[in-house]
Amino acid sequence: MTLAAEGLFWSAGGAAILTDVSLDVRPGEFLGIIGPNGSGKTSLMALLSGIRRPLAGTVRLDGQPLSAHGRQAVARRIAFVEQQAETTERITARQAVELGRTPHLGALTPWSRADDAIVERALEAVDMAHFSGRLWHTLSGGERQRLHIARALAQQAPILLLDEPTNHLDIGHQIGLLQLVREQELTVVAALHDLNHAAMFCDRIAVMQGGRIVALGTPARVLEPERLHDVFGVTVEVERDSAGGCFIRYRRPDPRPAKLKLVAEAR
Template sequence: MMLCARDVSFTIDRRTIVDRVHLEVAAGEFFGIVGPNGSGKTTLLRMLAGLRPPSSGVVLLGGVPMTALGRRDLAQRVALVEQQAETSERLSARQAVELGRTPHLSALTPWSRRDEAVVTAMIDLVGMAGFAARPWHKLSGGERQRLHIARALAQEPRLLLLDEPTNHLDIEHQIGLLALVRALGITVVAVLHDLNHAAMFCDRIAVMQDGLVCAVGPPPEILTRDRLAGVFNVDARVENDGEGGCFIRYTRPCPVHPRVAFGDFP
């Protein structure tokens, strides 16, 4: 499902958080958003999800303005996994994932065997089958994160939005989760903190700085040494991976000599 943001801005208390962003994400594309902290990535993602209306501009989903879609219709098409997703401590792991079926249920379409099958399949997909009966409050942060992904997938969305989805995950599950999401074949927009993850998995990325999108394109074209220095304030070498992609090698910074010696305190 194609997603388009046309000159969207978001302003609060006279401060512009996102400034006239124009993006087009093709159906089936894995699109990454990167940028330093405070650059507007999460605010933009919430506008793309239809959760925060732009102060100006419009977000289109399949050519239709999101504001024209009802909450139920939107939830059947779009799933968002936020950094700090809330889930009741009283639920089991499986019950948390079952919440993803809510947009598909009504008085005329009650819970069915298909709903059971979808929930089971999504729990299996994220490698949490052995945890389904476990109480939510006894799960680790990484286990909860994988279940949040499973709940989003249980919505059977055509557009999946992820805000730093690898938070709390070890390296095996970081790479495994992004590979899984890429293999789904649906449209994905992900805010990513790790630039090498963006280089490895994204078809295209947008770089944000001070609320603006300053570059959009395939990772090897966008993640240049000059841009990493200018936007992220790091020195790094960008190397070709031999498969049309790239990876980043960061240069160790010079040692910092603190002006305060801890032994000086009484």
């Protein structure tokens, strides 16, 4: 199962959000998308998922334009966890995960015991089985986020798109969730804020800046101090290990003289 973007353009309110974005996602890889706020990560994920259609360019699924596939067919192949996915319905945690089975149901394929088993495994995978009877509106942000992941796993699509999947999660669940996703036999594209998470879990990383992809490659090649300073405005040291991995150590910014002067005057 392949997913590719060719020359994508997207704008909103008269401002260009994405410009000439092209990207090939390799089957079975974990591809990270990083970049500062406003760089176009969320818009790119929406176009790759088919939620939005590009104003120019094409998204291809198995070589065919995404628009040529029916919505149900796309949902069987691509699961998307949005950054701000919510519901106002009074549903339980289990019912929220059951929605992931919708693309596989129809007049000739009603709900079955197999669907029950898939939902139960998805709940257990994200450590939410004990919350299955809780109403959605009573759950914390982190609990809801884990259920969104469970719903995507229950969808059993070979391609998983995640937009900031670790939002609202504590550090233990952040790493555990990314490890869980990494262990699945899936093609994964994830927009990530934490650069060390990208370094730990991604096979390749695409760096976005100003609505364009400015770098694409392995974490060790992409996460360079000069590039991170240019894109994010931070000073870092990148530690590399013998296995080819890397870890980013942030340096505290130098004090600003003007700010120090204001503090002194306030005293």
